[in-house]
């Protein structure tokens with residue numbers, strides 16, 4: 513189960529394993545974005561910080577491809593939803609029902625836009641940024657592996 517922890521960005525010390533697959537001594541780090549501010553499409557004001565999380569080459573490659581595929585897959589889902597709504601309603605439903613069915617994916621898309629990067633990071637990197645502190649020094653992170661999160665906090669392997 514994922515666990516939320518808070519680290520000081522300049523002092524963050526992660527276990528020397530890939531955050532995603534636990535391979536020892538990974539050669540890379542992945543810069544996990546952690547943000548604060550507003551992103552409401554028309555109004556956008558954000559401060560973005562980065563926390564370097566250890567990652568192996570295979571997981572880094574998966575994250576790169578996952579990031580590239582996420583938006584097209586999301587748009588495909590929305591397009592499929594609209595096609596399904598059109599096919600199901602087939603002009604026989606009242607216009608209001610049709611409008612609601614077709615607008616259904618819009619709120620989902622807005623939420624997904626905010627959550628997509630975090631979801632991709634959590635599942636493909638093993639860590640996702642939740643929030644940057646007001647003084648930009650601390651990052652709240654979600655860590656997929658519980659033991660990894662505990663070791664990050666204590667600096668010692670979990671017994």
Ligand SMILES: [Zn+2]
Pocket residue numbers: 530531532533534535567568569570571572
């Ligand atoms: Zn890995």
